[in-house]
Amino acid sequence: MTAIPQGRIRRAALASALCALAVTGTGLTACSAGDPDAGTNGVGKLPAAQIQSRTRAAADSADTVHLSGNVVSNGRTYALDMRLKPDGGSGSVTSQGVTFGLLRIGAQLYLKADAEFWDHADGKGTGTGAADKLDGKYVKVPQGDPSYKRFSGFTDKNVLLDGLLTLHGSLATDGHHEQSGIRTIRITGDKGSGGTLDVSLEGRPYPVRLVRAGGAGTLSFTDWGKDFPLAEPEKGETVDYGRQLPTS
Known part of the structure; x- marks a missing residue:
């Protein structure tokens, strides 16, 4: 029986140890590079x-997910950065160079934007009046308002996915x-x-x-399954505009 050189045995043992370390530490290993599904969920x-x-x-x-990127809908491009739960979500949306925040808790949807957004929305272009009052505030979006249907989908995990x-x-x-x-x-x-x-x-x-x-x-x-806080804004940060928001 031919004896196996001790150096070869040591090299083989070291290679096996390195493979085991790679699998244990990361779930990936170059030792099985020939099989792209080795160490995966299958x-x-x-x-x-x-x-x-x-x-x-x-x-x-x-329960949760962080979604980011661009969506084209009805001829508009929306850049989304949203964190979503079954009962709501929060984040930001950018469209036509304007960014606004969305927050939904249960059925209540809030929209937060600066005066420029609201000034554009009311079509007056004055930068005064309602736009200044709504600047930086969480504005309650009435469920009967067209904006509610338009924007609430961005905060609804099931609908969006x-x-x-x-x-x-x-x-x-x-x-x-x-x-x-x-x-x-x-x-x-x-x-x-x-x-x-x-x-x-x-x-x-x-x-x-x-x-x-x-x-x-x-x-x-x-961030699938990673929880995040979702809370009602402070009263001092909230504005109830009424039955209908300015048209955007």
């Missing part, structure tokens, strides 16, 4: 339709990728023309990055 091996089903289930089950996490056309996988340091499997609709969605291969198969069909925006999803 969804990368599934057909595209099953991956989409798994990622939708993961997104629906998470239902409308966004949809790929159009025939589904297919498009290889393994990496988004913000997270390994992903990408699925596409109609070879990309119907949108693309990167799904996390680490932990739960949450959506990570969405490119919407037809150039309708790109969104990133982070």
Whole structure:
């Protein structure tokens, strides 16, 4: 029986130890670089339709998410930076160079913006009157106001994700990728023309990055399941404008 050199044994032991350390520390390892799904949650091996089903289930089950990016709707581009919960959300929206804040707790929606926003909204262009009174305040948006339906969807986790996490056309996988340091499997609709969605291969198969069909925006999803505070603004910061806000 041929003896195995001690140096080779030591090298093999060291390589095994390094592989174990890599798996334990990060869930990733170059030792299995030949298998892109090694150390992952396994969804990368599934057909595209099953991956989409798994990622939708993961997104629906998470209490919170941080959503950021651009959405094109009705000819307008909205830059979103929103944190969402089942019962509300908060964050900012930028459209046509104007940024405003949104806060919804239950059914109550608040809109916070500067005087320039309100001055543009009331169409007078004077920079006085109502615009100055509303400057920097949380303005209660009446549920019957057109702005309520228009903006509340940006604060509704279920409505927003239902409308966004949809790929159009025939589904297919498009290889393994990496988004913000997270390994992903990408699925596409109609070879990309119907949108693309990167799904996390680490932990739960949450959506990570969405490119919407037809150039309708790109969104990133982070902080799934991470709680954040959501509280009513102070009375001194709140204005009840009345039955209808200025038209924007």
